[in-house]
Amino acid sequence: MVPFSYTSVADPQAAVRRTSEGHGVEFIAGGTDMLQLLQEGVRAPLELVDINGIGFDDVSVAVDGVRIGAMARLADVADHPVIRERFPVVAEALHESASPQVRNMATVGGNLLQRTRCLYFRDVATPCNKRVPGSGCPAIEGQNRINAVLGGSPDCIAAYPGDLAVALIAADAELMVVGPKGERTVLVEKLHRQPGSTPHVEAVLEPGDLITAIWIPIAAGGRLSHYLRVRDRATFEWALASAAVSLGFEGTRVLEARVAAGGVGTTPWRLRAVEELLVGRDLDRALAHEAGERAADGARGYGGNDFKIPLLKKTVTRALMRVGGISPGEPA
Numbered sequence: 001m002v003p004f005s006y007t008s009v010a011d012p013q014a015a016v017r018r019t020s021e022g023h024g025v026e027f028i029a030g031g032t033d034m035l036q037l038l039q040e041g042v043r044a045p046l047e048l049v050d051i052n053g054i055g056f057d058d059v060s061v062a063v064d065g066v067r068i069g070a071m072a073r074l075a076d077v078a079d080h081p082v083i084r085e086r087f088p089v090v091a092e093a094l095h096e097s098a099s100p101q102v103r104n105m106a107t108v109g110g111n112l113l114q115r116t117r118c119l120y121f122r123d124v125a126t127p128c129n130k131r132v133p134g135s136g137c138p139a140i141e142g143q144n145r146i147n148a149v150l151g152g153s154p155d156c157i158a159a160y161p162g163d164l165a166v167a168l169i170a171a172d173a174e175l176m177v178v179g180p181k182g183e184r185t186v187l188v189e190k191l192h193r194q195p196g197s198t199p200h201v202e203a204v205l206e207p208g209d210l211i212t213a214i215w216i217p218i219a220a221g222g223r224l225s226h227y228l229r230v231r232d233r234a235t236f237e238w239a240l241a242s243a244a245v246s247l248g249f250e251g252t253r254v255l256e257a258r259v260a261a262g263g264v265g266t267t268p269w270r271l272r273a274v275e276e277l278l279v280g281r282d283l284d285r286a287l288a289h290e291a292g293e294r295a296a297d298g299a300r301g302y303g304g305n306d307f308k309i310p311l312l313k314k315t316v317t318r319a320l321m322r323v324g325g326i327s328p329g330e331p332a
Helices: 013-022 034-040 073-077 079-088 088-096 100-105 108-112 164-170 219-220 272-278 287-293 308-324
Strands: 005-008 025-028 047-050 059-062 065-069 173-177 182-187 210-217 224-230 240-250 253-262
Touching: 013 025, 013 047, 013 173, 013 210, 034 088, 059 079, 065 079, 065 219, 073 079, 073 100, 073 108, 073 219, 079 088, 088 164, 088 173, 088 224, 088 240, 108 210, 164 240, 210 219, 219 308, 224 308, 240 308, 253 272, 253 308, 272 287, 287 308
Parallel strands: 005 047, 025 047
Antiparallel strands: 059 065, 065 210, 173 182, 173 210, 224 240, 240 253
């Protein structure tokens, strides 16, 4: 671990000023991902700015939506009665994340910005365009079982590993951000950038930008939703594929649809082709399977991760059936 300086701040403006003043200054909150990256030598900041004292750690309910402070811990948000009742897709995604110990430490803002689990990114002895721009992407022809099948480029196929962002896309959530240029909002769907030729630029945030809250509109709470995660083992394992489904119904007919996938894309991946297929139709077993097939539109495997393409289709199909109350064995 490379030596660094440490500063603690008590208000967001101080945090913004500190991190926008110079290169190599970064925020730290829960630190569950940052500490691993420091230990592995993946990140070597000159200074860490501790933002645990700035507040923004509550969940507040208004008539038009719910505001989740970016410093709120995953466990607290997952267990909040309004989140569990009105936005089950979010609560389920949080309960599926990491381990109880990590959920008690990690913040929702930090969780959205966690780094990929790609083996080459985490191993400083190997090339990685995301870690060292221009050094190459050995995952394309190497060990790529956990890597992305959607959104990859010749420079990077690292998968985004998180669950919460996927669920928030299905809930039409947006972020409140404060930075050197003032305050603004960013849709969660627009937060992460596909790698293209600059895989080291992972988000639309600029130096000094600080996420202060997540806003979920109350309209999303009127839809039925579910988060389904498929992984190698039952606990403390990253998703091989996941699906967040949020549907508004009139009887069995789908009026609104939000569907996103995780574990398979270079970013949390919204499945618009699936949404368009569902809207205006009665959700039954046949439609769920048809929609599941569309989930992999544009997907490409690289050998070790080829299995993710049929897995994604089946995951989306199962999640749709769950929301629609359809038994997997029910005839079409």
